[in-house]
Amino acid sequence: IEAARRLAERMITDGGTTPEERLVYGYRAATAHRPQPEAQAVLLDGFQYHMNHYQNDRVAALDLISMGESPRDETLDVVELASYTMTASLILNLDGTITKE
Secondary structure, three states: OHHHHHHHHHHHHHOOOOHHHHHHHHHHHHHOOOOOHHHHHHHHHHHHHHHHHHHOOHHHHHHHHOOOOOOOOOOOOHHHHHHHHHHHHHHHOOHHHHHOO
8 A cells, every 4th residue: 555655646746737647657657658548447437436435535545545654745635645546556456567568
């Protein structure tokens, strides 16, 4: 979770201004290539699902992004960071990330 949170922080701060740009940034950082349109749609749907979930449960969002030894970036929105963290976790666990197809 901590690795996903750190990638999520980079996605937010360095990845652009829209969720689409940030998701492509995170995917490219992990796999070294752009996601196919179908994969990008899945990532965006998952991100939006997590945004809806964490908007209704900020305590769970804070619990998630507080895991690990490195401190979280407290300037970032808790709900947004938790949502990108969950999406970054998915990216980091893709076969293409692990095996570098």
